[in-house]
Amino acid sequence: MASHTSHGQQIMEWSERIAAFSEPAWAEKGQLTVTYLTPAHLQTAQALTQLMQEAGFDEVSTDAVGNVVGRYHGTDIAAPALLTGSHFDTVRNGGKYDGRLGILVPIAVVGELAKQKKRLPYGIEVVGFSEEEGQRYRATFLSSGALTGSFDPTWLDQLDPNGVSMRQAMVDAGLPGTLESIKALTRDPKKYLGFVEVHIEQGPVLCEKQLPLGIVTSINAGVRATCKIIGTAAHAGTTPMSMREDALLAAAEISLMAEHRAKAEEGSVATVGQMQVPGGSINVIPGECVFTLDMRAPTDPQRDSLVNDIVQAAKQIAKRRSVHFEYNEVMRASAAPSDPAWQTRWERAVTKIGQPLFKLNSGAGHDAMKLHTIMPQAMLFVRGGNRGISHNPLEIITAEDAELATQAFIALLDEIN
Numbered sequence: 080m081a082s083h084t085s086h087g088q089q090i091m092e093w094s095e096r097i098a099a100f101s102e103p104a105w106a107e108k109g110q111l112t113v114t115y116l117t118p119a120h121l122q123t124a125q126a127l128t129q130l131m132q133e134a135g136f137d138e139v140s141t142d143a144v145g146n147v148v149g150r151y152h153g154t155d156i157a158a159p160a161l162l163t164g165s166h167f168d169t170v171r172n173g174g175k176y177d178g179r180l181g182i183l184v185p186i187a188v189v190g191e192l193a194k195q196k197k198r199l200p201y202g203i204e205v206v207g208f209s210e211e212e213g214q215r216y217r218a219t220f221l222s223s224g225a226l227t228g229s230f231d232p233t234w235l236d237q238l239d240p241n242g243v244s245m246r247q248a249m250v251d252a253g254l255p256g257t258l259e260s261i262k263a264l265t266r267d268p269k270k271y272l273g274f275v276e277v278h279i280e281q282g283p284v285l286c287e288k289q290l291p292l293g294i295v296t297s298i299n300a301g302v303r304a305t306c307k308i309i310g311t312a313a314h315a316g317t318t319p320m321s322m323r324e325d326a327l328l329a330a331a332e333i334s335l336m337a338e339h340r341a342k343a344e345e346g347s348v349a350t351v352g353q354m355q356v357p358g359g360s361i362n363v364i365p366g367e368c369v370f371t372l373d374m375r376a377p378t379d380p381q382r383d384s385l386v387n388d389i390v391q392a393a394k395q396i397a398k399r400r401s402v403h404f405e406y407n408e409v410m411r412a413s414a415a416p417s418d419p420a421w422q423t424r425w426e427r428a429v430t431k432i433g434q435p436l437f438k439l440n441s442g443a444g445h446d447a448m449k450l451h452t453i454m455p456q457a458m459l460f461v462r463g464g465n466r467g468i469s470h471n472p473l474e475i476i477t478a479e480d481a482e483l484a485t486q487a488f489i490a491l492l493d494e495i496n
């Protein structure tokens with residue numbers, strides 16, 4: 080095993096290197112925003128390609144949706160391969176490790192194998208997924224969806240806030256931009272042993288328990304929706320309070336109702352992450368308000384009852400306030416329990432490197448929940464500092480924990496036989 084923290088230190092340096100690429104409006108504020116197929120996104124993809132080439136992968140390529148795919152062959156090229164990876168796009172003003180750590184750890188692992196000129200009986204395929212967060216386009220898990228045959232063809236015609244279609248963004252990025260080229264990415268599960276993803280926990284549990292690693296038992300179910308309230312714009316000075324059809328106040332009441340409903344049940348969460356009054360003015364009662372809903376729970380039934388209750392209550396609020404409520408679901412992902420065999424491999428790997436075992440479920444969604452639909456999967460969580468804060472520039476990990484994650488991944492390889 081290399082000297083202590085050598086892989087970990089290397090991963091921290093790589094994280095800094097790829098975090099140098101951010102979209103100008105955010106970079107000028109020292110913030111990290113990398114959304115689908117922007118110049119910063121393409122630069123990040125290029126940097127990941129270079130890291131994979133330097134590490135000694137046998138093949139490195141960019142696929143039709145912009146994934147960076149590295150392959151390190153085994154002794155038997157026809158044997159089913161281990162699939163791993165995570166995403167390199169970020170939320171706006173995001174952290175450096177969300178997704179990216181799950182690409183850099185396997186790159187460090189392959190680098191170690193290549194350095195030792197070691198070949199396993201199976202290949203390793205590392206995917207830097209190009210689009211997971213659904214920021215530029217409402218197309219969450221676009222890239223892992225392309226690999227699992229669930230790419231939604233209507234996404235190609237979706238427009239970003241500047242009116243650029245996804246198809247055009249793909250063509251501008253040098254990608255085919257055709258449904259055929261995307262459908263061709265669907266993976267045949269028979270060619271894979273399974274999918275493993277290393278990811279920061281994005282929560283406070285490991286930090287509070289002072290544990291560097293955690294084994295994921297299941298990924299929570301989620302639904303995301305864009306909502307619109309249509310009321311009546313009117314004069315803020317002359318319209319009596321009793322005669323208002325205020326779109327924003329209806330959205331505000333719906334937001335507080337969603338919070339109240341989620342709080343009523345252990346494990347349920349509901350978030351309004353975005354809210355705008357298009358064309359609003361200081362002296363006009365909002366005639367329209369658009370907002371988003373993100374609702375999650377540990378199981379599909381609990382998620383469904385959360386969503387149904389919130390949507391029904393929202394309709395009641397809209398009716399009482401004489402406004403119109405539109406609900407448009409943009410993502411629905413089922414809970415993804417870890418495959419028992421792969422979870423056990425992670426447990427044995429973590430034990431083998433002398434770390435305590437701790438299991439937890441994932442409140443965050445991950446590419447693994449898409450791969451879950453076609454092959455067995457299990458995840459390893461890495462402790463986040465700053466009480467595990469994430470989707471925030473304060474997101475932080477340590478070189479020591481990155482090193483332990485790399486050692487656990489290497490130990491996992493020995494569990495595959």
Ligand code: HGY
Pocket residue numbers: 211212442443444445
């Ligand atoms: O929102 C999530 O759970 C993930 O960060 N995409």
Ligand code: MN
Pocket residue numbers: 170177212470
């Ligand atoms: Mn994220």
Ligand code: MN
Pocket residue numbers: 166177178211278444445
């Ligand atoms: Mn993530």
Ligand code: MN
Pocket residue numbers: 165166178211278444445446447
């Ligand atoms: Mn993920």
